[in-house]
Amino acid sequence: xxxxxxxxxxxxxxxxxxxxxxxxxxxxxxxxxxxxxxxxxxxxxxxxxxxxxxxxxxxxxxxxxxxxxxxxxxxxxxxxxxxxxxxxxxxxxxxxxxxxxxxxxxxxxxxxxxxxxxxxxxxxxxxxxxxxxxxxxxxxxxxxxxxxxxxxxxxxxxxxxxxxxxxxxxxxxxxxxxxxxxxxxxxxxxxxxxxxxxxxxxxxxxxxxxxxxxxxxxxxxxxxxxxxxxxxxxxxxxxxxxxxxxxxx
Amino acid sequence: xxxxxxxxxxxxxxxxxxxxxxxxxxxxxxxxxxxxxxxxxxxxxxxxxxxxxxxxxxxxxxxxxxxxxxxxxxxxxxxxxxxxxxxxxxxxxxxxxxxxxxxxxxxxxxxxxxxxxxxxxxxxxxxxxxxxxxxxxxxxxxxxxxxxxxxxxxxxxxxxxxxxxxxxxxxxxxxxxxxxxxxxxxxxxxxxxxxxxxxxxxxxxxxxxxxxxxxxxxxxxxxxxxxxxxxxxxxxxxxxxxxxxxxxxxxxxxxxxxxxxxxxxxxxxxxxxxxxxxxxxxxxxxxxxxxxxxxxxxxxxxxxxxxxxxxxxxxx
Numbered sequence: 001x002x003x004x005x006x007x008x009x010x011x012x013x014x015x016x017x018x019x020x021x022x023x024x025x026x027x028x029x030x031x032x033x034x035x036x037x038x039x040x041x042x043x044x045x046x047x048x049x050x051x052x053x054x055x056x057x058x059x060x061x062x063x064x065x066x067x068x069x070x071x072x073x074x075x076x077x078x079x080x081x082x083x084x085x086x087x088x089x090x091x092x093x094x095x096x097x098x099x100x101x102x103x104x105x106x107x108x109x110x111x112x113x114x115x116x117x118x119x120x121x122x123x124x125x126x127x128x129x130x131x132x133x134x135x136x137x138x139x140x141x142x143x144x145x146x147x148x149x150x151x152x153x154x155x156x157x158x159x160x161x162x163x164x165x166x167x168x169x170x171x172x173x174x175x176x177x178x179x180x181x182x183x184x185x186x187x188x189x190x191x192x193x194x195x196x197x198x199x200x201x202x203x204x205x206x207x208x209x210x211x212x213x214x215x216x217x218x219x220x221x222x223x224x225x226x227x228x229x230x231x232x233x234x235x236x237x238x239x240x241x242x243x244x245x246x247x248x249x
Numbered sequence: 250x251x252x253x254x255x256x257x258x259x260x261x262x263x264x265x266x267x268x269x270x271x272x273x274x275x276x277x278x279x280x281x282x283x284x285x286x287x288x289x290x291x292x293x294x295x296x297x298x299x300x301x302x303x304x305x306x307x308x309x310x311x312x313x314x315x316x317x318x319x320x321x322x323x324x325x326x327x328x329x330x331x332x333x334x335x336x337x338x339x340x341x342x343x344x345x346x347x348x349x350x351x352x353x354x355x356x357x358x359x360x361x362x363x364x365x366x367x368x369x370x371x372x373x374x375x376x377x378x379x380x381x382x383x384x385x386x387x388x389x390x391x392x393x394x395x396x397x398x399x400x401x402x403x404x405x406x407x408x409x410x411x412x413x414x415x416x417x418x419x420x421x422x423x424x425x426x427x428x429x430x431x432x433x434x435x436x437x438x439x440x441x442x443x444x445x446x447x448x449x450x451x452x453x454x455x456x457x458x459x460x461x462x463x464x465x466x467x468x469x470x471x472x473x474x475x476x477x478x479x480x481x482x483x484x485x486x487x488x489x490x491x492x493x494x495x496x497x498x499x500x501x502x503x504x505x506x507x508x509x510x511x512x513x514x515x516x517x518x519x520x521x522x523x524x525x526x527x528x529x530x531x532x533x534x535x536x537x538x539x540x541x542x543x544x545x546x547x548x549x550x551x552x553x554x555x556x557x558x559x560x561x562x563x564x565x
Contacts, residue, residue: 054448073451074452075452075455078451078453079454086449090448091449092445093446103442107455111456111459113436113459114434114439115435115436116431116434117434118430119433119435121298161453249397
């Protein structure tokens with residue numbers, strides 16, 4: 001299919017008098033890993049909220065595979081093939097790892113309007129859930145409630161949940177935040193493998209990971225796009241270095 | 250994970266069920282037949298409390314308007330019975346359908362609110378129903394509607410208190426079993442999930458509103474059935490069934506027995522009604538004793554009496 005998977009045209013949003021995003025244009029091509037970087041408060045998470053529909057944009061339009069989704073509710077956008085992980089893990093406190101993934105697989109299969117068969121013994125849900133646990137290495141933690149999970153394990157569960165719905169577009173909000181170096185490396189490897197089959201928008205502060213993984217990078221500063229380009233273009237971009245990167249990396 | 254599937258929970262529930270099964274002959278032996286009607290009342294309130302538990306305990310929707318559904322069910326039976334006792338096969342399903350319809354209409358509005366606003370809006374809708382029925386002369390106004398007898402069912406003589414008791418026990422058991430399946434099936438998982446983190450479920454692509462609304466309608470329908478049974482039990486439809494304090498009582502049963510547990514609300518109904526009856530023998534100020542008891546339970550048995558008695562944590 002031709003044309004961008006996701007396209008933003010002049011998207012803006014303000015809270016009271018504070019303009020958090022302003023006139024943002026962005027296009028994600030099929031199969032690319034596009035990184036979104038910028039200093040704290042640049043509006044990165046707000047932009048992800050607008051794309052997923054948790055926040056409404058004040059202006060501009062959003063297209064998914066050419067279709068205007070600006071006014072679709074959150075769950076309808078997700079059903080089109082969009083999945084997201086959250087910066088601050090957003091999980092269900094009393095659910096176990098396995099229950100989370102069964103629920104996410106269920107969501108990917110459509111609706112929850114089935115009233116008889118127990119989820120816990122439904123192979124159509126449990127088998128994919130098991131594969132996902134194996135994929136992110138949480139198999140041994142299957143029966144543990146998220147309350148008892150370590151920070152890094154919650155991050156992995158976030159990503160496994162995002163993958164469970166079988167998305168075409170993956171929005172990752174700082175997946176590496178708070179991970180130890182070893183786990184971060186492991187996660188970077190996983191994201192690299194995902195690139196083959198998915199289009200990814202990655203918000204991340206770990207610049208080493210961003211420059212190693214990204215096909216293209218967009219720099220967001222104070223709610224506006226300062227630059228978009230391939231990693232080496234961004235690295236050598238004068239204004240970006242001044243505003244954000246500080247020293248060349 | 251599920252409370253009812255742990256061994257101690259099963260033993261406790263099985264024991265209670267057997268006790269309820271042999272209760273009528275036991276009461277006969279003890280010469281305490283009058284308690285049978287109280288036990289029957291507790292079964293019916295157990296049904297109403299279980300339906301509230303579906304939305305409150307599993308769905309996280311704290312509704313203070315449950316009496317409306319019970320009342321609609323009772324008044325349906327009452328109004329149909331003015332031309333003489335009719336068939337339960339007509340009156341009861343109609344009671345359920347009308348209560349569900351009311352739940353659908355009010356739920357579509359009130360489920361758009363959260364927390365305190367939801368409590369207030371469900372209370373407001375229930376009060377509207379209360380004033381509607383008490384101001385209609387055809388519904389007996391504030392006097393209610395006396396029935397000339399219980400509904401007719403083929404092959405069952407409901408005017409026999411024992412038959413009626415076993416029918417209530419059977420219906421309660423059946424509905425608890427259906428609720429048990431529902432809670433562990435996909436629908437239940439989505440319902441419990443949206444209690445925990447609704448936004449996350451929407452981002453996963455689940456239309457949580459529809460699931461919550463359906464749960465609300467199902468709860469309304471079951472409460473409507475409880476209302477129909479209640480009218481039959483006392484052969485009288487009272488406006489007090491619609492009063493908001495009745496909603497509060499049903500909620501207390503759920504909290505007392507254990508929210509989010511299958512057997513808890515039934516246990517809560519029995520404990521509350523029997524305690525009320527027992528204390529009322531000694532003092533007319535039984536509320537003064539019951540109040541502190543409830544506070545103690547809330548403080549020291551956080552998950553309610555059922556998890557305490559069955560010896561495990563609350564099912565979530």
